[in-house]
Amino acid sequence: MDSKLLQDLAHKHGTPLVVVDHDAIRQNYEIFKKHLPRVQVYYALKANPAPEILKTLYRAGAGFDVASMPEFMLVYDNIRDLPAAEQQDFIWDKIIYANPIKPKQTLLALDQYKPLVVFDNPVELEKIQQYAPHAGLVLRLQVPNTGSMVELSSKFGCDPGDAADLISQADRLGLVVEGISFHVGSQCTNFENFVQALNIAAAVMQEANSRGHEMESIDIGGGFPAPYDEHVRPFAQLARKINHEIDRLFPEDLHILAEPGRFLVATAAACVARVIGLGVRNGKKCYYIDDSVYHTFSGVVLDHCQYRLRAFKRGETEICTVFGQTCDGLDTISHAEELPDLALDDLVYAENIGAYSTASSTWFNGFPPAQMLHINL
Numbered sequence: 305m306d307s308k309l310l311q312d313l314a315h316k317h318g319t320p321l322v323v324v325d326h327d328a329i330r331q332n333y334e335i336f337k338k339h340l341p342r343v344q345v346y347y348a349l350k351a352n353p354a355p356e357i358l359k360t361l362y363r364a365g366a367g368f369d370v371a372s373m374p375e376f377m378l379v380y381d382n383i384r385d386l387p388a389a390e391q392q393d394f395i396w397d398k399i400i401y402a403n404p405i406k407p408k409q410t411l412l413a414l415d416q417y418k419p420l421v422v423f424d425n426p427v428e429l430e431k432i433q434q435y436a437p438h439a440g441l442v443l444r445l446q447v448p449n450t451g452s453m454v455e456l457s458s459k460f461g462c463d464p465g466d467a468a469d470l471i472s473q474a475d476r477l478g479l480v481v482e483g484i485s486f487h488v489g490s491q492c493t494n495f496e497n498f499v500q501a502l503n504i505a506a507a508v509m510q511e512a513n514s515r516g517h518e519m520e521s522i523d524i525g526g527g528f529p530a531p532y533d534e535h536v537r538p539f540a541q542l543a544r545k546i547n548h549e550i551d552r553l554f555p556e557d558l559h560i561l562a563e564p565g566r567f568l569v570a571t572a573a574a575c576v577a578r579v580i581g582l583g584v585r586n587g588k589k590c591y592y593i594d595d596s597v598y599h600t601f602s603g604v605v606l607d608h609c610q611y612r613l614r615a616f617k618r619g620e621t622e623i624c625t626v627f628g629q630t631c632d633g634l635d636t637i638s639h640a641e642e643l644p645d646l647a648l649d650d651l652v653y654a655e656n657i658g659a660y661s662t663a664s665s666t667w668f669n670g671f672p673p674a675q676m677l678h679i680n681l
């Protein structure tokens with residue numbers, strides 16, 4: 305994002321400010337579709353649930369991966385609000401409920417929509433039969449998450465060796481497992497994770513087929529890495545690998561779904577904050593800014609993500625610490641930023657902060673979340 309524009313917007317609207325560029329979101333979506341043309345996108349709303357983003361991606365052609373009843377209703381209400389001409393015929397083909405664990409009340413509420421829901425264990429299967437018998441099912445597999453920034457395989461996914469039995473069990477309960485899904489871990493820069501996962505899924509499908517269970521779809525999950533730094537290899541390289549495996553392993557008419565979150569929104573937002581306090585601790589310069597890890601910088605703690613802070617001001621830089629505005633010691637944004645000599649009221653900014661940032665913002669210590677400004681809507 306243009307730094308002059310960011311600075312102007314911060315002067316006009318005040319800080320802390322998050323600027324979301326919808327041209328960048330549309331561009332990311334186009335890149336994804338260009339390189340993975342067979343894949344239908346279900347944007348993982350948890351990365352950034354701003355309704356404006358949801359609408360932009362819906363208009364571009366995306367469906368949605370939701371993980372709670374409120375997320376489900378957020379999609380429902382916002383799609384319904386769009387002019388009729390923009391609505392596609394089968395709204396419910398546009399949502400997958402991808403959280404493998406669902407409260408009973410959620411299943412009861414979901415059932416009327418005949419949703420597609422994900423499961424990974426026998427207890428969940430029985431819950432679905434009892435409370436949402438009209439749901440279509442997707443079985444999530446445990447796959448390697450090696451080297452991904454956020455690992456998910458210790459919490460979700462059934463052992464691939466148990467998968468065919470679970471599919472048979474669903475069958476006995478009168479439920480239909482329509483597809484297989486997996487998640488290679490978020491910000492997956494080890495592309496082999498995708499290759500292995502696709503091969504594991506293909507083996508499970510073959511086993512299920514041999515028992516007479518036809519699958520309609522495979523959902524290759526999220527994990528597509530955002531280009532936070534130069535070490536992340538180009539998306540085109542990952543897409544080539546995925547396309548090669550998909551063409552090799554699966555029939556041509558199999559539906560391929562994906563649930564990208566971070567990839568679509570991370571690079572589409574930047575934030576601007578103001579220096580509200582200065583200090584020197586143990587000989588090192590410290591800046592206190594009007595945002596925090598309880599707010600826009602939540603990803604530092606919850607997403608294992610480090611954002612580069614920059615200043616608009618020029619000058620020789622030195623290593624310094626940047627703290628958030630709250631009274632908690634945990635609220636340390638970085639111990640190693642390179643910034644020029646800043647004064648009170650100077651501005652700093654961070655790019656690539658569109659995913660897993662504002663999404664986890666709180667009102668801790670009474671500080672409200674940063675104002676969010678949408679441009680190029």
Ligand SMILES: *Cc1c(COP(=O)(O)O)cnc(C)c1O
Nearest residue numbers: 348402490526527563564565566
């Ligand atoms: C978080 C999540 C996603 C999105 O992951 P990204 O790494 O942001 O692409 C997709 N699917 C499921 C089930 C998730 O939990």
